[in-house]
Structure formats: structure tokens, C-alpha cells
Amino acid sequence: MTLEAPRIAPDMPRQRRETTRDLVDFPTSIERGEIRLDVRLIDVSARGFHARCSDARFVRGEAVSVWLPQCGLVQARVMWGLRGCFGAQFMVPIDPRTYPDILAALRAPADKAQGALPG
Numbered sequence: 001m002t003l004e005a006p007r008i009a010p011d012m013p014r015q016r017r018e019t020t021r022d023l024v025d026f027p028t029s030i031e032r033g034e035i036r037l038d039v040r041l042i043d044v045s046a047r048g049f050h051a052r053c054s055d056a057r058f059v060r061g062e063a064v065s066v067w068l069p070q071c072g073l074v075q076a077r078v079m080w081g082l083r084g085c086f087g088a089q090f091m092v093p094i095d096p097r098t099y100p101d102i103l104a105a106l107r108a109p110a111d112k113a114q115g116a117l118p119g
Helices: 099-106 110-114
Strands: 022-032 035-044 049-052 063-068 073-081 084-090
Touching: 022 073, 035 099, 049 073
Parallel strands: none
Antiparallel strands: 022 035, 022 063, 035 049, 049 084, 063 073, 073 084
16 A cells, blocks of 8 residues: 655646735725725735725726825726635735835825825
């Protein structure tokens, strides 16, 4: 009797993310058409973000706009959606020269960040 080593599934899709994500915990809003929803950013990169939203489900290909400090509304396309969370890619990546400042604002204490949210 021979024992075989467990196989790592070669047919599993590889992670296609080109950049690493930075962890954040930032309450903000998403606009889908005329509807504004509260979301919480979980991680972000210059190319996209992962957010939680218990009020809606998002589907691949859907257009949304997310509010980011120092940027305002930024257009993005949903790349995946599960119950309660989704990931999106920015239509135009954030300029790498300004990304560190935006990340710092996303990681700022909640009282400072909240004051910057649109009414």
C-alpha cells in the first residue's frame, strides 16, 4: 500500500490581484445610481477596495462610486460580491504619488474621518 501526498488543487484559480491591499477600517458611502448606501472599507489599494455592506448585494460588473477622503466620489466597477461584502476596481487607479496621503486619511482616527463624509 502506497500513500500519496495530498494534492494541491492545480485547477483552483490564482489570485489575480496585481497589488497588495492595505488594511483599513473606514466608514464611508457608496452610490449606485440614485441610491446612497453606508459601507465600511476593509482594505484598499491604488487599484481598488474591499468593503462590507449589510444593506445590499452587489454583482460583478456593476458600476458604483465610493467616497474617499481627498478624492470625493471615485468611480469603480464591482469585481465580486458575496453576502455582506464586495470588491471593486477603480475605473482610474489612484495616482501613486497621492495614494499615501489618502491611505493616511483612511487610517485617521474616526472622529476626524467622519467629519469629512459628505452630508
